[in-house]
Amino acid sequence: MTISWRNIWRHPGRSGVLLASIIAGLWAGVMIIGLMNGMFLQRMDYLIDSEITHAQVHHPEFLTEGYSRLYIPNHEEIDEWLRDDTRVRSHTLRTITDGMLQSPVKTSGTRIRGVDPERERETTTFHENIIDGEYLDSSIRNPVLVGKRLADTHNLELGDRVVLTFEDVNNELTSAAFNIAGIFESASPQYDDANVFVRSEDMIRLIADRPIFHEIAMMLHNEDDAEAVTAGLNERFSGIEAQTWYELSPEIRMMVEFGGAMLFIITMIIMLALAFGILNTMLMALFERMREIGVLLSIGMSRIRIFLMIMLEATILTLTGALAGIGLAWLSIRKLSESGINLEMFATGLAEIGWDHMIYPFVEGSEFVTIVILVITITILATLYPAVKAMRINPLEAARDT
Amino acid sequence: MAILETKNLSKIYNPDTVPVHALRDVSITIDKGEFTAVRGPSGSGKTTLLNMLGGLDRPSKGAVYVDGKEITNMKDSDLIDFRLRNIGFVFQHYNLIPVFTARENVSFIMLLQNRSKEEIRKRADSLLEQVGLGSKKDSRPVQMSGGEQQRVAVARALASEPMFILADEPTANLDTAAAMNLLDIMEKMNRDQNVTFVFSTHDQRVIDRARRVITMVDGAIHKDEEKVSP
Numbered sequence: 026m027t028i029s030w031r032n033i034w035r036h037p038g039r040s041g042v043l044l045a046s047i048i049a050g051l052w053a054g055v056m057i058i059g060l061m062n063g064m065f066l067q068r069m070d071y072l073i074d075s076e077i078t079h080a081q082v083h084h085p086e087f088l089t090e091g092y093s094r095l096y097i098p099n100h101e102e103i104d105e106w107l108r109d110d111t112r113v114r115s116h117t118l119r120t121i122t123d124g125m126l127q128s129p130v131k132t133s134g135t136r137i138r139g140v141d142p143e144r145e146r147e148t149t150t151f152h153e154n155i156i157d158g159e160y161l162d163s164s165i166r167n168p169v170l171v172g173k174r175l176a177d178t179h180n181l182e183l184g185d186r187v188v189l190t191f192e193d194v195n196n197e198l199t200s201a202a203f204n205i206a207g208i209f210e211s212a213s214p215q216y217d218d219a220n221v222f223v224r225s226e227d228m229i230r231l232i233a234d235r236p237i238f239h240e241i242a243m244m245l246h247n248e249d250d251a252e253a254v255t256a257g258l259n260e261r262f263s264g265i266e267a268q269t270w271y272e273l274s275p276e277i278r279m280m281v282e283f284g285g286a287m288l289f290i291i292t293m294i295i296m297l298a299l300a301f302g303i304l305n306t307m308l309m310a311l312f313e314r315m316r317e318i319g320v321l322l323s324i325g326m327s328r329i330r331i332f333l334m335i336m337l338e339a340t341i342l343t344l345t346g347a348l349a350g351i352g353l354a355w356l357s358i359r360k361l362s363e364s365g366i367n368l369e370m371f372a373t374g375l376a377e378i379g380w381d382h383m384i385y386p387f388v389e390g391s392e393f394v395t396i397v398i399l400v401i402t403i404t405i406l407a408t409l410y411p412a413v414k415a416m417r418i419n420p421l422e423a424a425r426d427t
Numbered sequence: 428m429a430i431l432e433t434k435n436l437s438k439i440y441n442p443d444t445v446p447v448h449a450l451r452d453v454s455i456t457i458d459k460g461e462f463t464a465v466r467g468p469s470g471s472g473k474t475t476l477l478n479m480l481g482g483l484d485r486p487s488k489g490a491v492y493v494d495g496k497e498i499t500n501m502k503d504s505d506l507i508d509f510r511l512r513n514i515g516f517v518f519q520h521y522n523l524i525p526v527f528t529a530r531e532n533v534s535f536i537m538l539l540q541n542r543s544k545e546e547i548r549k550r551a552d553s554l555l556e557q558v559g560l561g562s563k564k565d566s567r568p569v570q571m572s573g574g575e576q577q578r579v580a581v582a583r584a585l586a587s588e589p590m591f592i593l594a595d596e597p598t599a600n601l602d603t604a605a606a607m608n609l610l611d612i613m614e615k616m617n618r619d620q621n622v623t624f625v626f627s628t629h630d631q632r633v634i635d636r637a638r639r640v641i642t643m644v645d646g647a648i649h650k651d652e653e654k655v656s657p
């Protein structure tokens with residue numbers, strides 16, 4: 026009804042402040058959500074694409090123990106099975122063990138990852154992390170890739186020789202000299218410190234008398250199939266364990282959970298602020314209008330209509346603000362999802378923990394819908410009290426002196 | 428014909444703490460077409476009586492009948508609807524809706540009565556002309572003088588075609604000229620359209636123009652004089 030509409034304009038200042046804070050609050054909230062979504066998704070994509078992949082197969086104890094002897098007993102069958110599975114885009118086999126890297130300077134514990142250069146390149150984007158030298162398809166003998174930080178602490182340069190020592194399948198120590206073919210820098214310095222890459226064939230020669238593999242990593246056409254594919258593998262093959270990226274990466278798990286919690290908290294803060302804003306504005310409006318509402322009751326406006334009048338007033342006000350704020354946020358996000366936001370100047374620490382400083386925020390349609398529904402619900406809940414109070418006003422307020 | 432009747436009406440405020448006997452056994456009858464003033468010293472119960480007559484408050488004892496129908500035992504929501512259809516109010520402080528124009532203030536009550544748009548518009552315009560505000564239809568209350576606002580209030584009270592109009596000290600906030608002008612308008616409506624008015628007042632100039640004067644003292648009717656019309 027027009028009366029609600031007119032009442033809003035009665036205090037343009039006050040309504041304006043509420044309107045502006047709703048717009049600003051929702052805009053900021055949606056932007057933060059978009060940024061977090063973007064950050065987490067980029068990080069997740071990076072981890073999956075460069076290293077973890079959608080799913081992996083191991084000996085059930087390998088991930089906790091890391092011994093050479095814990096290899097996949099039936100890798101040939103699994104290799105073939107995955108080749109036939111149309112859901113699998115590509116997969117690669119890795120020979121992995123924990124060992125030591127020795128340079129003239131010092132010795133460090135490291136995980137040695139033997140990969141098939143060609144198949145690894147088809148499956149992951151790890152090769153993009155090479156910042157100096159070549160990938161493992163280099164022509165030098167026994168090539169090894171080391172991380173930038175490890176290279177720095179060991180004073181290593183391209184072409185330098187290091188000795189890798191590790192156990193073979195019979196728990197016997199074995200060592201060999203490897204030549205530094207390339208230096209890589211992934212988005213995670215800790216990872217760079219703790220892993221070196223060699224060719225799996227070079228490694229197999231040293232630890233076994235036949236090809237053995239500890240890890241099969243696969244990329245799927247559709248990441249949603251990960252669970253079905255791993256379940257299929259676990260059912261079909263014994264002596265192995267297939268896991269999805271979610272199960273494999275504690276970092277991703279943490280991000281998904283933490284992200285969910287952050288989202289919840291941010292949303293709650295915004296909604297609480299919204300609720301108090303509405304409550305405050307409507308109670309102020311009500312307090313001022315006691316007499317007027319008394320008049321309306323006296324001349325015969327029903328209590329239900331008075332209730333609706335207050336509800337409508339708050340709803341028009343809030344929804345206008347909310348839609349404007351969300352619309353604005355949507356536009357900003359659409360713009361920024363193309364150009365990205367450069368957080369370098371605010372967060373130099375991001376790079377250190379391995380996060381991208383260019384963020385491409387995004388918010389899903391369903392998240393927008395959830396926010397709108399939440400805003401409507403909060404508005405109704407926050408207005409309920411003032412509206413009920415208005416409804417209970419005594420008509421005698423109209424006749425009161427002063 | 429009695430359109431308004433009270434029987435042994437009593438009102439005690441704060442019965443549990445400091446009881447105030449605002450009305451004591453008031454029994455009066457108001458007929459159609461009356462132009463009646465309720466006078467009395469401050470605190471004598473004029474406002475209380477009018478509130479009871481208008482169904483805005485409930486008596487401690489006794490009953491109010493409007494057109495033979497008891498309103499004192501009605502449900503709150505029925506009473507609101509009853510007021511909408513049968514009783515017009517004019518307040519001392521005008522109490523127009525500040526966000527509405529004069530025309531909207533008059534139309535609003537008819538809108539609540541679910542009348543047709545066409546009828547509302549015609550009636551609002553004609554009422555505003557009757558109270559001499561034909562040129563101020565689109566003014567907001569803040570743009571009008573007290574006298575003008577009170578005339579809009581009278582037009583609003585009449586808009587719903589009530590059985591009678593109750594006005595508690597309608598001229599208390601008006602200067603003499605505005606008060607007399609308002610009285611002229613009310614008198615004319617009473618004369619031409621047989622609209623019943625009951626108003627309370629301290630104002631001798633207003634009392635002089637009433638045809639019946641009820642004097643209250645201490646919550647009871649002290650005198651009830653009918654003037655012989657000239």
Ligand SMILES: Nc1ncnc2c1ncn2[C@@H]1O[C@H](COP(=O)(O)OP(=O)(O)OP(=O)(O)O)[C@@H](O)[C@H]1O
Pocket residue numbers: 440441447448449467468469470471472473474475476
């Ligand atoms: N809500 C209330 N609570 C308690 N006492 C009240 C209330 N309203 C009125 N009274 C008391 O009831 C008595 C009658 O008051 P009422 O307002 O009817 O007088 P009045 O004749 O209208 O006075 P005035 O000329 O000052 O308007 C007074 O003693 C007043 O103090």
Ligand SMILES: [Mg+2]
Pocket residue numbers: 473474475595
């Ligand atoms: Mg009074």
